[in-house]
Amino acid sequence: MEESYLRLVLEGDVSKFSWFIDRYKRMAFSIAYRVVNNREDAEEVVQDAFLKAFKSLGKFRGGSKFSTWFYRIVVNTALTRVRTATPMKESFDENAADEFLAENVESAYRTLDLSEQKKLVNDAMDEMSVEDRLLLTLYYLNENTIEEIAEITGIARENVKMKLHRARGRLYAILSRKLKSEMNWVLG
C-alpha cells in the first residue's frame, strides 16, 4: 500500500502525497511537540518535515520503514528549531524518583477523570528533558523498536535502552510528586 503511494508520488502524482500526511501527521506532531514544546512551532515543524520528505523522496531507498525515515526528518527539523530558540530543559534527577514514591498515589491517579489524567501526564512530560520526552514518545506511543529509535534519534543503539529506562523512571517520579502535592492540596 505504502509502496504504491510512494511510486505514484515519484511518478508525478503529487496529490497522492496527502495519503502520507493523513497517515503520519498525528504522530509526527506528538514527536515535534515533545521537542519544541509549543503547538504552533510543532505544527510548523511537521509541515517543514513533510516538505523536506517530499523534496528528498527520491533518495528514500526503502532500507528502513518510511515512518522511521520520516520521523528522523521530524526530529532533526524540531531539534534545529529548538537549537535556534531557547535552551533545552535540564533532565530531572532520576535519583529523586524514589523520594516521591507514595503508596496511595496510584489510587489517587485512578480517581482522576480522563481530562485530569491527560493534563497531569502532559504537565509531567513538559518537565522532562527533550531527549526523555522524545524517547518515551517514540517507544511507548509510536511503538518504535530500539533499533528504529536509534536510527531516528541518532543515539547509539546500546544507549537507547538505558536512556529509556531512566526516562521512564523520571516520568514516574514527576507523576508521583505531582499527585502527592495534589493530594496534599485536596486533604488540606
Added chain:
Amino acid sequence: MNRPENDGETREILRKSLLDLSDPEFNAVTMKRIYRESRKRRIVSNLATNLFIFAVIDTLILMAVRVTGLSVFELSYRGVNLLNRVLGQAAVLKEAVSENGLVTYLVLSIGGIAALLAIIELKLNSPDRFEQR
C-alpha cells in the same frame, strides 16, 4: 505510584499525552506548500530540458553554418540585410547581435523560447488544477 515493570502500564499512561493537531486546515496548507515546491521543481527541470534541446540544435546549426560556409548576414535581398528584416524594430536585440554576433543572437532567442515554453507548460499544468480535484 510505583514504577511499573511492564511496558503496558506506561504505554497506557502515556497514551493520555498523545496530542492532536488543532489546525483543521493542516492538510490543505501542507499540500499547498507541496504543490508550490513541485511547481518550482518543474520550472527548473523544464527550463533545463528546453535549454539543453535548443543548445543541441544551436550547435548543429552553427556547425552547419561553418561547414557550408554560409553567412547569415550576407543573405540579403535587394541589399536589405536579413537581420534587419527579421528583427524589425527590436533595436536592443539588433544591437546585441551587431556587437556580439550570431552566437549572442542564438543564445538570446533560444533562452527566450525555452523560458516561454517552460512558462506555457507550467500554465497548462497549474497546481490549481490538482487542488481542484
